[in-house]
Amino acid sequence: MDKESERWNYKPAGTVKLNPMFSRPTRFSSIFDWYASYWFQLSTTTLALALALLAWLFFFPALSSFAQLNLRSYGTLYLLNLLPHCFFAGSIHQWLYRHKGQAKKFKFDPRDPAINSGLYTFRDQVKDNMFWTICSGISLWTLFQAIVLWSMANGIAPVLMFSKNPIFFILVFPILIIWSSFHFYWVHRFLHWPPLYRIAHSLHHRNVNVGPWSGISMHPIEHLLFYTNFLIHFVLASSPVHLLFHGYMQSIHPIFSHSGFEKLYVANKERAKMGDFFHQLHHRYFECNYGTVEMPWDRWFGSFHDGTAKATNDTIDRKKRMYKK
Numbered sequence: 001m002d003k004e005s006e007r008w009n010y011k012p013a014g015t016v017k018l019n020p021m022f023s024r025p026t027r028f029s030s031i032f033d034w035y036a037s038y039w040f041q042l043s044t045t046t047l048a049l050a051l052a053l054l055a056w057l058f059f060f061p062a063l064s065s066f067a068q069l070n071l072r073s074y075g076t077l078y079l080l081n082l083l084p085h086c087f088f089a090g091s092i093h094q095w096l097y098r099h100k101g102q103a104k105k106f107k108f109d110p111r112d113p114a115i116n117s118g119l120y121t122f123r124d125q126v127k128d129n130m131f132w133t134i135c136s137g138i139s140l141w142t143l144f145q146a147i148v149l150w151s152m153a154n155g156i157a158p159v160l161m162f163s164k165n166p167i168f169f170i171l172v173f174p175i176l177i178i179w180s181s182f183h184f185y186w187v188h189r190f191l192h193w194p195p196l197y198r199i200a201h202s203l204h205h206r207n208v209n210v211g212p213w214s215g216i217s218m219h220p221i222e223h224l225l226f227y228t229n230f231l232i233h234f235v236l237a238s239s240p241v242h243l244l245f246h247g248y249m250q251s252i253h254p255i256f257s258h259s260g261f262e263k264l265y266v267a268n269k270e271r272a273k274m275g276d277f278f279h280q281l282h283h284r285y286f287e288c289n290y291g292t293v294e295m296p297w298d299r300w301f302g303s304f305h306d307g308t309a310k311a312t313n314d315t316i317d318r319k320k321r322m323y324k325k
């Protein structure tokens, strides 16, 4: 047994897998399985898509109404972000940490969320995470989308209609995922630059033992950098449904990836994939896995932790070299 297993309450079997698209020799069946697992099954990608379609078809105001500072339209946008975010973070937290519905089954870190610790705002990890998520995260996420929508409505950002080019309209969704992974890796590496880490990113890293509310619990400076992701809509023609999808991918996906559990287990059955051991390793060992499993940036730049004890040793050595400098 790999020594790394002893450091976790639960550790997924085998090593952490990256998108097989970039592995050689090319195995088409693995690539198909990889994409099928999140486009054709219950996943945060399909959830983001379903939420975006639901919001767009039933609640979203006409794009032209965003041309002026229409309180009703911008207020609706805010609620379309706030309500689903609080619903998912709140109910997952309720099931896993308050109701303890699956005890510690599939939980990576053995500990409970911290209380009475001076490290956190309000001396409470969950309250701290909720505060930074709601006050800074959801506000800045909405602000960036508002800027894009205002620009779309005023002819500054390009708008794509389904009827004009249906194939490209569909392709914009996977393009946004690849873009997000690319952007996240570089912004995240920048956030680990010591001065910026101390001022901003350390707030997110208070959470070594993460939970659903940790997902976008970040310092406002980090949110400002993180959500520059939305600026792609100034060059890539898209529509409000893409923008909503992009927002849910950026913000609701981290609720699941930071849940601290690999799987949702209800009534003696695995119901959904949840946590992301790749990112959990980042929260534990810091100087590794800056990106996501979608793009092998970490492998290419030598910061990949595959979940083995050897990778932990390599990370510790790299950290020592970095701090020496």
Ligand SMILES: [Zn+2]
Pocket: 188, 192, 201, 205, 282
């Ligand atoms: Zn980090």
Ligand SMILES: [Zn+2]
Pocket: 204, 215, 258, 279, 283
């Ligand atoms: Zn994180």
